[in-house]
Amino acid sequence: MAAGTIIGLAMMAQGAVATMEQVDVAYDAMAQGRSAAAIARIESNDALNTSDPARLINLGIAYARQGDTATARSMFQRVLSRDSAYMLETANGQWVEAGVLARKALVALDAGTFGSVHRTASR
Numbered sequence: 001m002a003a004g005t006i007i008g009l010a011m012m013a014q015g016a017v018a019t020m021e022q023v024d025v026a027y028d029a030m031a032q033g034r035s036a037a038a039i040a041r042i043e044s045n046d047a048l049n050t051s052d053p054a055r056l057i058n059l060g061i062a063y064a065r066q067g068d069t070a071t072a073r074s075m076f077q078r079v080l081s082r083d084s085a086y087m088l089e090t091a092n093g094q095w096v097e098a099g100v101l102a103r104k105a106l107v108a109l110d111a112g113t114f115g116s117v118h119r120t121a122s123r
Contacts, residue, residue, distance in 0.1 A: 024048075025058045031091075035062040053079050053086040053098035060105055064114035072109055076102040 024045055026038035039062045042048065048055045060075030079102035086098040108114055 025052075025054045026062075027091075030058055030062065033065070035065040038062045039066075051078065051082065053082065053102075054088055057088070057098065057101055057105065060102075060109075061114065064105075064109055069109055072114075073106065076105045076109070 024041070025048065026041040029035075029038035029041055039059060042055055042059055042062075045055075056075045056079045060072040060079075063069075063075065064072035079098050082098070087095045088098050088101060089095050
């Protein structure tokens with residue numbers, strides 16, 4: 001299965017709180033395949049916690065697209081190491097647990113299918 005059908009663009013994330021928070025994680029740049037711009041935008045966004053799952057997933061995908069698989073793997077593994085579950089809304093409107101997206105991203109990374117990824121995480 002192509003990574004593009006596995007990894008969703010998370011447009012919002014919801015933690016244990018009932019309120020939803022929308023934060024810029026370079027959705028447009030990621031959707032357009034502009035990985036370097038996405039990395040710069042995400043890393044310079046002071047509103048994002050460094051352990052935010054949507055941030056980590058988007059950074060992982062952007063790094064994977066650039067061929068930096070070690071950094072990408074680190075980002076996805078950081079999502080999996082979180083104690084709490086985060087639900088992310090994908091671009092197609094589905095809510096998916098961040099760990100599920102991270103595991104699928106690792107599978108895609110191992111399969112080398114990130115060259116064709118069209119969807120990423122952006123909350």
